[in-house]
Structure formats: C-alpha cells, structure tokens
Amino acid sequence: MVSPEKIAAKEKFLLFLEGKNLRITSQRQAIIDTVFTTEEHFTAEQLLEWSRQKDQSVSRATVYRTLPLLTESGLVREMDFGKDYKFYDPNYAEHPNHSHIVCQDCEKIVEFESDKIVKLEDEISAKLGFSVKSQRLQITGTCDKLKKAGTCQNKCS
Ligand SMILES: [Zn+2]
Ligand SMILES: [Zn+2]
Structure with a gap:
C-alpha cells in the first residue's frame, strides 16, 4: 500500500519538473514511480535495478540525472555514510523529523x-x-x- 503522503510527494515532484520545463519521459516516469512507492533507502544502482523492473529501457544516465532533481526538490534526501556511494531516502515527506x-x-x-x-x-x-x-x-x-x-x-x- 502506498501512503497518501507518498502519492502527494510524487505529485509535488511532477509539478517541480513541470516548473523546470522538464519532460516526463517514460524512463523518468518509471524512476519516479519507483522512488515514490518504496519506503526503503536506496543507492543509485539499486534505483536503477528497481526501475528496470518497471521499464527495461531505463538507463543509468537517466537515473543519475534524475537523482539530483529528486534531492533538489527536497522530497528525497541524500545520505552520506562515508561510503563510496550515497544513499537516498524517500521518506522525508512522510516523516520529516526521522x-x-x-x-x-x-x-x-x-x-x-x-x-x-x-x-x-x-x-x-x-x-x-x-x-x-x-x-x-x-x-x-x-x-x-x-x-x-x-x-x-x-x-x-
Ligand atoms: Zn550489520
Ligand atoms: Zn530514512
């Protein structure tokens, strides 16, 4: 079950892209659907893998271009654990204080x-x-x- 907060967050992100005059391609749609239906913290590579389960054509480049937009929107937060890669947290819209x-x-x-x-x-x-x-x-x-x-x-x- 996807929470109403997640659905609202996804709507907000689509508006954010619209405000930037960015097209919502089917690849990007698959990535966005993935991000706003999971509660799990993910890496870029995990996001790529999950998004490809929805749409085989999702490219690594599109994932890497979409992630900064997600963090810029404030709906997803980047987390640094001192590893070579970052984690991304999709839960801030629901739980801003966690x-x-x-x-x-x-x-x-x-x-x-x-x-x-x-x-x-x-x-x-x-x-x-x-x-x-x-x-x-x-x-x-x-x-x-x-x-x-x-x-x-x-x-x-
Ligand atoms: Zn452990
Ligand atoms: Zn979290």
Whole structure:
C-alpha cells in the first residue's frame, strides 16, 4: 500500500519538473514511480535495478540525472555514510523529523523518531537564537547480527 503522503510527494515532484520545463519521459516516469512507492533507502544502482523492473529501457544516465532533481526538490534526501556511494531516502515527506541508525558493515538502516530529540533541538536552537530548518542525526554502529555471529549478510571483506 502506498501512503497518501507518498502519492502527494510524487505529485509535488511532477509539478517541480513541470516548473523546470522538464519532460516526463517514460524512463523518468518509471524512476519516479519507483522512488515514490518504496519506503526503503536506496543507492543509485539499486534505483536503477528497481526501475528496470518497471521499464527495461531505463538507463543509468537517466537515473543519475534524475537523482539530483529528486534531492533538489527536497522530497528525497541524500545520505552520506562515508561510503563510496550515497544513499537516498524517500521518506522525508512522510516523516520529516526521522533519524537513522546504520550498521557500518551490512548497511542495515533503521529509522527512528523521538519527541525528545525534537524538543532538545528546539531548546538548543532557541538558546542560541536559531530556528530549526532541518535536522540530521545519524548514528553508525554495528548491528546485533554482527555482534552475535561475527559477521552479517553484506559484510564486505
Ligand atoms: Zn530514512
Ligand atoms: Zn550489520
């Protein structure tokens, strides 16, 4: 089930493209449909693979050209975990205040939200005379599976 927020986010993105006079080609449509129907954080290569399941003709170049538009629109956020590639998060339209904890080895990403964090940010920024525009909290660690088994599914090397 695709949430109403995701459907609204997709509409917003289509308007964003229209505002830039960009054509919505069938390739681009497949990419957009993919992004706004998943809850999972993805890499460019994953997006390419998923989009190709909808439309075989989707090219890597189109994916790489569409990603900056997605982040520029503010509907998808780029996430840097210090790897050679970035992750993209499609969930900000629904959960603008969520944070992440990431396994450094298997790249498992878990989202969490906490009123306490929001409160703390408000307190700190008020004290310093700022108002919060955006926040980004990222915790890296090793997941339970790794701790228990000494390895986890995607552990590199
Ligand atoms: Zn997220
Ligand atoms: Zn792990």
